[in-house]
Amino acid sequence: MRSIFLKNSTFFEHAIMKTWLKIVLALFVVLLILQLPIFNPEKNYVDADTDVDITDKYEVPMNIQMDLYVACYNCHSNYTENYPWYYNIQPVSWWMNGHIKNAKQALNFSEFATYPPETAAKKFEALHKVMEEQSMPLKSYLLLHDEANLTDEQYQQIADWAKETQKTVEKEIDSTKKSTIGL
C-alpha cells in the first residue's frame, strides 16, 4: 500500500514539475520575444515648441531651476535626458514609459507656459503640496537615482517658491477679473 502511494505521489509530482517547467519556459520565451526592438516604446524626446518652458513665463531662481532639472525633468518634461541602460529591458521600459506619460499629464515643465493662469495656479499649489510632503520624485525612482535626492532645505525652497508664485498668479487672475468688470 505504502509503496503504491509513494509511487503515485512521485508520479504526480513529476507531472506537476513538468507543467511548471512548461509554464516557466513559456514565460521565458515570451520575455525573450518582448525584447525585440519593435516592442520598445518611443522615447520621450518630443521636438515641440521650445519657448513654453516654465522658465519662459515664470520667475524661477537658478538654484530651483537646477533642482527641478536634476530631480524632475526626466519625467515631467518633453525630454528625458538620461535613460538608464535597463530601460532597454522589457517590461521595464513599459513601466517607466507609463510613469513618464502620467507624470507629463499631471505636470509638464516643458509646456508649463501654455497653462492658462487658473491651471498654472493649481499646478503651483500641487507643487507646493508635494514638496511639503516630500512625496516627489517617486520613491522607486530615488532608489536608482541618487542625484535626485533633495535635501530638506531644497524641498523647502521649492515649496516656498511654489507658494509665492501661486499667490502672484492668483493676484494676476484677480486683477484681470476686476479690470474686465470695470473696477
Ligand code: HEC
Ligand atoms: C519617476 C518619474 C517622476 C519623477 C522623477 C518626478 N515625478 Fe512627479 N509625478 C510622477 C507621476 C507618475 C505623477 C502622476 C501622479 C502619480 O502617479 O502620483 C507625478 C505627479 C506629480 C505632481 C502632481 C501631483 C498632483 O496631485 O497633481 C507634481 C506636483 C509633481 N509630480 C512634482 C514633481 C517634482 C517637483 C519632481 C521633482 C522634485 C517630480 N515630480 C519628480 C512621476 C515623477
